[in-house]
Amino acid sequence: MTYVARAATTADAFNAVAEPRRRQILDLLADGERPVNDLVRMLDLPQPMVSKHLRVLRAVKLVEVRDVGRQRLYAANGRHLKPIHDWVQHYERWWSKRFERLDDVLEELKQTEGGRNDRDD
Amino acid sequence: MTYVARAATTADAFNAVAEPRRRQILDLLADGERPVNDLVRMLDLPQPMVSKHLRVLRAVKLVEVRDVGRQRLYAANGRHLKPIHDWVQHYERWWSKRFERLDDVLEELKQTEGGRNDRDD
DNA sequence: TCATTATATACCTATATCGGTATATGTCAA
DNA sequence: TTGACATATACCGATATAGGTATATAATGA
Incomplete structure (x- = not known):
């Protein structure tokens, strides 16, 4: 009966951006890079949530990371x-x-x- | 523990359009109205799938329907x-x-x- | 070394979705 | 009425999410 169920939905920009939080995150990062905790504070979300959304955004290359000390600075990359x-x-x-x-x-x-x-x- | 799990994801245009099939459907309907079976043939999808996608699109008003005889003519409405x-x-x-x-x-x-x-x- | 800070990840749960099949509803034509 | 056609809906199964908590990793500073 080979059920296919459904395809991954976070694998492209359309889907990544379908989630409102991720749009918010992108909007915040559009003005320049920010560490994760900035986003946590500004969005009032649990930190793991933010990290997970960032992971999705990173997978579709809508954000980029740069390590600085113990912080990770994320920045939007609207190209995609x-x-x-x-x-x-x-x-x-x-x-x-x-x-x-x-x-x-x-x-x-x-x-x-x-x-x-x-x-x- | 009141789990919230997740919110409905087909309730806005962003999500409706995140699904590739629905974009295809919209593209087909952008040139003018078509009955469901046209879409079924053109997309090579089971008819119920098409009807379900149309339902989502209709919920966010990206398509409109018009009954003509036993057919339902769908048309895109890109406004949203x-x-x-x-x-x-x-x-x-x-x-x-x-x-x-x-x-x-x-x-x-x-x-x-x-x-x-x-x-x- | 240890504590603190910053972030990621591993779990877990509930559910919305996609994909499919079977069936209902509704319309026309003979 | 009967049958064919056109479409919608009711199920069902598998799974990818979102959301949460607890823990791991990693860098800094004392």
Whole structure:
């Protein structure tokens, strides 16, 4: 019956960032590196929780660490959020002013391309 | 010991979209409405899976349904992806050309915020 | 050395989820 | 009505989480 159950969900940026705490942590680290205990204090979370979230973030390379004495300084690395940015941007037309009047856009397209209308992607 | 375990993870757009299949479904529906069976065929997934993913997407209003005969036509509504867009955009500096020269970034920040520099840490 | 501080990890529990199969619901057509 | 089609839902099983506590590791300072 080979049950597959489910796949790991913390293995990519989308999932890493689906957890609100991890977004908070990233936001805090976006302004510059911080030791773990800073985060613990600012988030009011048990230290092991913070360490575990950091581990997930590190696994997907959204944060980097640097050892300084007995502290570990974490810093955000937003680079790997780009796939999310790119994917979401395809949906821009639902909020961007640029697409406010769809009719006009379609009209424009029709005029410009002259003939090619509907397709499947 | 009142265990809290974990919170529901399908209750917001971030989580809904963390699942790759659901992104696929959204992508398919972004071009226009489709009946469930279209998705079943295109994704090669068991129909109940598709229905369940659609349910999650509907719960966060990323899709809308319309009944036509015995079919249910689903359509994407990207509007609720905007929170993701907005959040991710804060990390734009990690990939955007606009931020290639740090000097410019600082200039820009200075212009935008007008003076406020360092804060509470 | 020992104590303190800083962080990570090993457990444990409860549960939300994914994946699957079987069944219910609902609609149309003959 | 009956049957076929379209979709949703009710189960069930396995497991990856989140959250918690206790402990390990590691560096510093006395």
